[in-house]
Amino acid sequence: xxxxxxxxxxxxxxxxxxxxxxxxxxxxxxxxxxxxxxxxxxxxxxxxxxxxxxxxxxxxxxxxxxxxxxxxxxxxxxxxxxxxxxxxxxxxxxxxxxxxxxxxxxxxxxxxxxxxxxxxxxxxxxxxxxxxxxxxxxxxxxxxxxxxxxxxxxxxxxxxxxxxxxxxxxxxxxxxxxxxxxxxxxxxxxxxxxxxxxxxxxxxxxxxxxxxxxxxxxxxxxxxxxxxxxxxxxxxxxxxxxxxxxxxxxxxxxxxxxxxxxxxxxxxxxxxxxxxxxxxxxxxxxxx
Amino acid sequence: xxxxxxxxxxxxxxxxxxxxxxxxxxxxxxxxxxxxxxxxxxxxxxxxxxxxxxxxxxxxxxxxxxxxxxxxxxxxxxxxxxxxxxxxxxxxxxxxxxxxxxxxxxxxxxxxxxxxxxxxxxxxxxxxxxxxxxxxxxxxxxxxxxxxxxxxxxxxxxxxxxxxxxxxxxxxxxxxxxxxxxxxxxxxxxxxxxxxxxxxxxxxxxxxxxxxxxxxxxxxxxxxxxxxxxxxxxxxxxxxxxxxxxxxxxxxxxxxxxxxxxxxxxxxxxxxxxxxxxxxxxxxxxxxxxxxxxxxxxxxxxxxxxxxxxxxxxxxxxxxxxxxxxxxxxxxxxxxxxxxxxxxxxxxxxxxxxxxxxxxxxxxxxxxxxx
Amino acid sequence: xxxxxxxxxxxxxxxxxxxxxxxxxxxxxxxxxxxxxxxxxxxxxxxxxxxxxxxxxxxxxxxxxxxxxxxxxxxxxxxxxxxxxxxxxxxxxxxxxxxxxxxxxxxxxxxxxxxxxxxxxxxxxxxxxxxxxxxxxxxxxxxxxxxxxxxxxxxxxxxxxxxxxxxxxxxxxxxxxxxxxxxxxxxxxxxxxxxxxxxxxxxxxxxxxxxxxxxxxxxxxxxxxxxxxxxxxxxxxxxxxxxxxxxxxxxxxxxxxxxxxxxxxxxxxxxxxxxxxxxxxxxxxxxx
Numbered sequence: 001x002x003x004x005x006x007x008x009x010x011x012x013x014x015x016x017x018x019x020x021x022x023x024x025x026x027x028x029x030x031x032x033x034x035x036x037x038x039x040x041x042x043x044x045x046x047x048x049x050x051x052x053x054x055x056x057x058x059x060x061x062x063x064x065x066x067x068x069x070x071x072x073x074x075x076x077x078x079x080x081x082x083x084x085x086x087x088x089x090x091x092x093x094x095x096x097x098x099x100x101x102x103x104x105x106x107x108x109x110x111x112x113x114x115x116x117x118x119x120x121x122x123x124x125x126x127x128x129x130x131x132x133x134x135x136x137x138x139x140x141x142x143x144x145x146x147x148x149x150x151x152x153x154x155x156x157x158x159x160x161x162x163x164x165x166x167x168x169x170x171x172x173x174x175x176x177x178x179x180x181x182x183x184x185x186x187x188x189x190x191x192x193x194x195x196x197x198x199x200x201x202x203x204x205x206x207x208x209x210x211x212x213x214x215x216x217x218x219x220x221x222x223x224x225x226x227x228x229x230x231x232x233x234x235x236x237x238x239x240x241x242x243x244x245x246x247x248x249x250x251x252x253x254x255x256x257x258x259x260x261x262x263x264x265x266x267x268x269x270x271x272x273x274x275x276x277x278x279x280x281x282x283x284x285x286x287x288x
Numbered sequence: 289x290x291x292x293x294x295x296x297x298x299x300x301x302x303x304x305x306x307x308x309x310x311x312x313x314x315x316x317x318x319x320x321x322x323x324x325x326x327x328x329x330x331x332x333x334x335x336x337x338x339x340x341x342x343x344x345x346x347x348x349x350x351x352x353x354x355x356x357x358x359x360x361x362x363x364x365x366x367x368x369x370x371x372x373x374x375x376x377x378x379x380x381x382x383x384x385x386x387x388x389x390x391x392x393x394x395x396x397x398x399x400x401x402x403x404x405x406x407x408x409x410x411x412x413x414x415x416x417x418x419x420x421x422x423x424x425x426x427x428x429x430x431x432x433x434x435x436x437x438x439x440x441x442x443x444x445x446x447x448x449x450x451x452x453x454x455x456x457x458x459x460x461x462x463x464x465x466x467x468x469x470x471x472x473x474x475x476x477x478x479x480x481x482x483x484x485x486x487x488x489x490x491x492x493x494x495x496x497x498x499x500x501x502x503x504x505x506x507x508x509x510x511x512x513x514x515x516x517x518x519x520x521x522x523x524x525x526x527x528x529x530x531x532x533x534x535x536x537x538x539x540x541x542x543x544x545x546x547x548x549x550x551x552x553x554x555x556x557x558x559x560x561x562x563x564x565x566x567x568x569x570x571x572x573x574x575x576x577x578x579x580x581x582x583x584x585x586x587x588x589x590x591x592x593x594x595x596x597x598x599x600x601x602x603x604x605x606x607x608x609x610x611x612x613x614x615x616x617x618x619x620x621x622x623x624x625x626x627x628x629x630x631x632x633x634x635x636x637x638x639x640x641x642x643x644x645x646x647x648x649x650x651x652x653x654x655x656x657x658x659x
Numbered sequence: 660x661x662x663x664x665x666x667x668x669x670x671x672x673x674x675x676x677x678x679x680x681x682x683x684x685x686x687x688x689x690x691x692x693x694x695x696x697x698x699x700x701x702x703x704x705x706x707x708x709x710x711x712x713x714x715x716x717x718x719x720x721x722x723x724x725x726x727x728x729x730x731x732x733x734x735x736x737x738x739x740x741x742x743x744x745x746x747x748x749x750x751x752x753x754x755x756x757x758x759x760x761x762x763x764x765x766x767x768x769x770x771x772x773x774x775x776x777x778x779x780x781x782x783x784x785x786x787x788x789x790x791x792x793x794x795x796x797x798x799x800x801x802x803x804x805x806x807x808x809x810x811x812x813x814x815x816x817x818x819x820x821x822x823x824x825x826x827x828x829x830x831x832x833x834x835x836x837x838x839x840x841x842x843x844x845x846x847x848x849x850x851x852x853x854x855x856x857x858x859x860x861x862x863x864x865x866x867x868x869x870x871x872x873x874x875x876x877x878x879x880x881x882x883x884x885x886x887x888x889x890x891x892x893x894x895x896x897x898x899x900x901x902x903x904x905x906x907x908x909x910x911x912x913x914x915x916x917x918x919x920x921x922x923x924x925x926x927x928x929x930x931x932x933x934x935x936x937x938x939x940x941x942x943x944x945x946x947x
Contacts, residue, residue, distance in 0.1 A: 271762025
């Protein structure tokens with residue numbers, strides 16, 4: 001049971017990450033591979049404040065969002081000049097730079113040693129050491145973020161985003177400031193990722209830079225491609241699948257000395273098959 | 289929702305149900321299939337990277353632990369090892385630990401690396417399961433249930449500096465690979481060197497995974513180092529040593545804990561170094577006999593940890609099955625234990641202390657150079 | 660100063676290796692325009708094939724090398740025929756291809772680890788007994804010399820092929836515009852298949868050379884690919900000369916950079932270079 005609760009918490013965190021990235025990639029059409037950086041910013045903010053000061057979890061959450069907003073604003077402005085594949089490469093470069101900061105700004109982040117001893121949230125008298133309570137918190141945040149995203153997508157703001165995705169020049173001709181829209185959704189998505197990061201830091205109680213590298217951004221990208229671009233429910237399904245699959249594979253009886261490698265092989269083959277037979281993802285509505 | 293979507297969701301749901309059913313059944317099956325033994329086996333979980341860049345280290349540790357299990361005989365209890373991969377990824381370490389604790393109901397977990405150790409330690413403490421980490425970060429040993437087994441840098445440097453002084457070396461060059469373990473060793477080395485007249489004339493750093501050291505080697509050509517300390521492990525260690533020789537540098541090389549673990553020991557023939565190890569070389573011989581390869585970093589530690597758990601568990605009396613709390617308690621009482629890393633003592637902070645010694649590769653084999 | 664010739668030599672060697680990877684990558688990217696994550700694996704396949712044929716089967720080294728190159732080429736060809744081509748036929752987006760290539764890379768890397776274990780291996784029999792040559796005060800090993808020559812020969816061959824043969828003309832036509840090429844009557848799928856074979860074979864050969872120079876491990880492909888991609892981008896993606904230029908620029912900047920800074924900044928230099936180019940000259944040095 002504990003195991004399932006743990007997996008559910010991880011699932012909630014990654015569902016938040018998937019939904020938020022889908023806003024940028026699926027709806028606005030911007031291929032961003034730097035999501036892990038904002039995830040990390042939220043995580044490190046919470047970690048540093050919870051271990052070095054009296055500030056509590058929820059305040060650190062807000063602070064994490066604030067920092068993510070500022071940084072995403074800066075990055076978003078620089079990236080606005082890039083198009084298509086170059087945009088992706090630019091975000092990839094930024095992920096690398098922010099990772100390097102996590103790794104080398106030893107005074108703040110303790111570098112590769114990581115930050116241990118992060119406490120769980122404190123709210124009234126709820127014992128968040130009990131994972132079930134933490135799960136409820138995570139799910140509540142997931143629901144909030146999911147419905148906020150739905151709201152954004154279904155608003156006129158969302159419609160403009162989709163128009164930008166389809167044909168940016170056309171919509172610009174109509175007088176829409178496309179830069180503003182792209183920037184705004186990038187910032188919103190970064191803020192949500194930071195929330196996931198804060199949750200992660202407090203749950204695992206230890207973070208280190210290795211959790212926020214490019215591979216993590218690729219993992220989140222895979223979640224939304226599997227789930228289906230431009231479909232929020234799909235992202236949730238995608239997160240469920242990608243968190244559960246490696247765990248399910250733990251129970252399949254492979255011969256023990258090559259067990260782990262066999263699981264990796266199965267994982268890779270599953271990805272290939274899914275792309276071959278369902279390239280639009282589980283419930284995709286949009287193909288680039 | 290269209291038909292195919294329903295299909296996919298259905299498939300997922302079925303997968304999930306099958307998975308839940310499977311591991312629920314594993315629990316019951318295990319209890320039934322334990323034969324006439326009236327006592328449940330002691331289950332020891334192991335979390336290490338079994339895939340990815342460091343898979344060879346995880347494999348080495350697993351082989352060492354399996355070897356230790358095979359060598360264990362005439363014990364009161366049965367010992368069972370369950371291996372889980374974490375790819376050195378924090379979230380997977382947490383999942384592996386949760387699975388081992390709630391599904392497999394392990395009594396102890398062996399972890400590898402400071403990252404994994406730091407993630408699993410609080411989980412172990414909360415669930416009252418023993419955790420022994422092959423890690424250098426003392427934080428991993430925090431708590432009643434947590435221990436680490438790694439030769440402390442202080443000890444290794446003490447022996448290292450003594451040997452430098454014995455050989456009259458005053459100028460030292462360093463090549464260090466960036467990793468938490470190395471950083472701790474160098475920081476302590478600099479501290480201890482302040483008391484001596486030994487000078488660090490050059491300190492070249494490189495990243496984990498580097499294969500081209502030629503330019504940083506070129507930078508040291510004019511240094512006056514009398515010996516070079518290579519703080520690295522396979523594969524960087526061998527490539528670095530080879531490229532140093534290819535560059536025409538004949539200065540002696542030394543290491544802390546690196547040479548013995550290499551498959552290409554000829555590179556280090558005649559060179560002395562500092563290591564924590566059992567002088568009889570017993571573990572290494574057995575490991576090579578079993579796997580055909582030399583032990584990797586941490587393998588000897590894994591071997592010792594398994595044996596320590598067995599020793600501690602066997603010491604528990606008056607019970608049909610020792611609890612982790614009792615095992616942890618017995619562990620702290622262990623002194624003068626003979627392990628692959630030499631003579632071991634467990635200190636009250638949960639740190640398993642081993643002694644370092646000066647060794648040398650002679651005719652392709654490590655031998656201890658007695659003081 | 661003594662160090663300068665050596666640094667220059669080192670830069671050239673590094674540049675040659677990156678050139679080889681960039682050549683293979685650029686060649687394929689030009690024709691297919693998607694980011695094939697599995698490209699790096701071909702290096703591992705080539706290296707491990709030679710390892711297997713020489714050490715386990717006991718074949719002559721030269722025969723083993725030819726087999727290794729052929730095998731790498733075949734695997735690349737197979738990937739295209741069974742995965743990428745069907746996806747292209749279904750008009751799958753580049754991101755779907757990316758995820759599929761991620762799956763392929765993961766699966767193949769795991770397979771190699773299962774077959775050969777994850778340990779680092781060298782292809783040479785005797786360690787440290789390579790022939791050394793001194794050129795203008797810098798030392799170079801025999802293998803490294805071969806790497807330099809190979810890079811030159813392969814680049815020349817590719818250029819000749821692209822500009823002097825019918826096949827090459829078709830490849831260039833496809834690079835310009837695949838649909839038009841098809842309309843004009845070029846068998847695009849067959850040509851792309853051959854392109855994959857050649858590009859993968861080149862990378863396989865690179866892996867073999869690296870195996871002789873330093874050694875092989877299952878995960879060697881990804882880092883190589885990254886450097887090759889950076890070289891291609893700064894030189895000009897899809898352009899043969901661009902890849903070479905970018906590769907040598909990268910090699911020089913890395914080696915001279917760590918002369919002045921510390922060795923740990925090597926990768927950071929590569930990324931910084933990437934970002935600078937993305938911001939100021941995204942089409943690379945050689946603008947098409």
